[in-house]
Amino acid sequence: MFAQSNAILTVAPPQKIVAKRGSAATAKLEVVLGAGYHINSNAPHEAYLIPLRLTWTPAPLEVAEVVYPKPHDEKYQFSEQPLSVYTGNFEIATKFKAPADAVMGPAIVLAKLRYQACNSTMCFPPKTVEVRLPVDVQ
């Protein structure tokens, strides 16, 4: 609904993971947020706020769990109560499971990271970043 603003948040290309059939593997996503900006955590205190959300299209793997980092509460000029936010650099881990019958070989697993950022006086439209995770199923 809006023009795309400058990169407030960047996601480093994730490193390839090796997943053996019938076992687990973890992928880590490094997120860098520009100075002075914050994004809502995955569990904001107020319902109207847009949470950080990492959504995978995991085939040929299965998602066991997405582990968000521990957020911190911060009070801003515009908020009566502290907000649950992320700032700076942080990491989101995803625990995958490779099914016993998973197709072997290289694959790309896709994800979308949706976030909504603000600074102390203004907010920026929600944005979605596409993530491509190289996977080697063995």
Added chain:
Amino acid sequence: MVRVRLSAALVACLLAVFASGCSSSRVKAASLKPDSERKAAPDFELKDANGHTVRLADYRGKVVLLDFWATWCGPCKVEIPWFKEFERQHKDKGFAVLGVAMDEEGWDVVKPFAQHFGINYRIVVGNDTVADLYGGLGALPTTYLIDHDGKIAATHVGLSPKGEFEDGIRQLLEARGGISSSPAVLVRTK
């Protein structure tokens, strides 16, 4: 002598600031553009909560505070009580607040939010086309003060001091030869 005069002026200025309760409500609206530099506010047509068509052009003849906001925007929430107050104070004086909610989810989220916050001014739900007309709206809140002739007199991006809005509204209403008791234009609806 000059130094004494300057000091006296400074003291008078400081007293004036303290007399106003050190609030931002006395901030001068320095950002109000001169008439010659004002450009026409792009017209648009959007629906209000009752499904009625609202055109910005319908407000011609009024001073309009056009507020682009969203339910997920914390700084926008701070300004809402101010805008409610402006609407209450000046709605019979040729002034109106028009809120354009930029929520992708539309009325499903905007309606309950507006009810919860007791918004007393008209709200419409925006779209990409309108955002583009206003430069893409890269950040919210983005608020425009529009003069009687439908021209943009001031633009505020981000949370701005209440006094800047107040002073701008007052100046624009006064520019029309005082504060009239009846609206200059009736709002047309379909």
